[in-house]
Amino acid sequence: MMPHVVTSARSFDVVVIGAGPAGGYLAGKVAAAGYDVALVEEHREIGEPIQCGGLVTPRVFEYVRCKETIIGAVHGAELFSPSGRRLVIDGHHTQAVVVQRAMFDRAIATDAVRKGAHTFLGAQAQSARREDGRVAVSIDQDGAPRTLRAKILVGCDGVRSNVAKWFNILRPRKILPGFEVEMTGVRGDAGFVKLFIGNEIAPGFFGWIIPSGDTARVGLCVGEGNAYAYLERMLQRPEVKQYTKGAQPILYIAGGIPLGFPRRTYADNVLVVGDAACQAKAVSGGGIFTSLTCSDFASRTVIEALEANDYSARVLHRYHKAWTKSIGKELRKDLAIHESFARLRDDQFEELFDIFDSPEMRLLIEKKGDIDFPSKVGWALIKEDPRLLKYVGKALRAMIVKNVVV
Incomplete structure (x- = not known):
């Protein structure tokens, strides 16, 4: 798959x-x-482990x-309240698709290689430092140290x-621990996430159940604590067991948002x-669309910097300005929500289920739900029913003042 392996x-x-x-x-x-371009991946196979x-x-x-x-298409969601109450939202046409994540990552990397990128697989970046106006990256590839400049x-x-960390860029304020299990034999309408x-x-x-072809991915994230333990307990709940009873695990996935x-x-x-x-959506945890959007901004800035032969923070700041002024606005709102x-x-x-369970x-x-831009439907819902205001925090309330007239 990867013909340009550099030695x-x-x-x-x-x-x-x-x-x-x-x-x-x-x-x-x-x-x-x-x-x-060198593309360095610590694992020997791109896309593994699934994240x-x-x-x-x-x-x-x-x-x-x-x-x-x-491997699948989704047109709606079944939501379950803490008491097990069910609320069905049906978009009636495809709202999202499920991809085979390992294949997805490999397809993107394969395209990069076809365009001339070089891969270093099984190569762990050990350190990086500035050196004579460039960056020297020390990697260990299957036990063999080397330096890429x-x-x-x-x-x-x-x-x-x-x-x-190496270049003192702010780390996440918080990482939500998550755990997911891919299971075979999960029941339910494959057109709905749960x-x-x-x-x-x-x-x-x-927590969630995402249909994915012949299998389903059952998982959750938590604000803190042992995500695996919470998942074990979730799998014992009646509203979950109606879908997973008799299903068998085939893959465990740990991650974080x-x-x-x-x-x-x-x-x-x-x-x-x-x-x-931190370019993931805080409302849903999804990050593929946002990371690709930001990667597009980054690639433009990188090409401009290379053309100008200027790799200073002053020039590279253009990337930060571009993404924060576009998709970054939605990410701020998502975080407040x-x-x-x-x-x-x-x-x-x-109480929120009571509010949402009206025609x-x-x-x-x-009509307006969009998992990439959840704030859009959020503002519309608040305009429809201002009772929602009592549930919002200070940061979100400040944004609402700017975006909604109620």
Whole structure:
């Protein structure tokens, strides 16, 4: 799959750490512009281990051409309250698709290689430092140390980004621990995701069942604590067992959602993108669309910097300005929404189910719901029923004043 495996070349225009969607996409865009790009991945196989449920909107395919990795389509959601009450939201047409995540990541990386990027697989980045106006990256590839030098280093290395740490870029304010199990034999309508809400189920977030072809991904994130233990308890609840009784696990997946909004996602010679830059949606935990969007901004800035032969923070700041002024606005709102609802009690969640379980509110959600831009339906819901204002926190209330007239 990867014909350009480098054994001797050590100097590149750009070194990208992390071959997930953000890293693979950026490597391909910059390589296609005619620059030498190294794509460094610590695992021997791109896409492994799987890091998320693979639920994305069709918008991601505006960036990447890998629709062959789609294994399911979703048009609605079944939501369960803390007491097990069920609320059905049906968009009646495809709202999201499920991708085979490992294949998805590999397809993006394969495209990057076809465009000229070089891969270092099984290569762990050990350290990085500025050296004579460049960056020297020390890697260990299957026990063999080597140094890669680059004009620009891009960290797409995930929630606990080493690149961010090495160059004093703000780390996540908080990482929500998550655990997921892929199961065979899960029942239920494959056109609906199932969401489970409540402080006994998943305090600070929610649980889910995502249909994925012949299997389903059952998981949760929590504000704090042992996510695996919470998942074990969730699987024993009646509203979950109606779908999972008799199902068998075939794969366990651990991960985390980075929360925060970094003041800086750049430094001299350095950018961070994706989870490394906290570019995940705090409401849903999804990060593929947002990371690809930000990776697109990053690739443009990198190409501009290479053309100008200027890799200073002054130039690379353009990336930070671009993403924070666009998708960053939604991410700020998502964070405020998350912080408001993460503190609610179970009786308050039940009250919200009372509010949402009306024909008018369900219709509004079905018409305007968008998992990439959840604040849009949020503002509309508050205008429809101002009782929702009592559940919001200070940060979200300040945003509402600017966005909604009630």
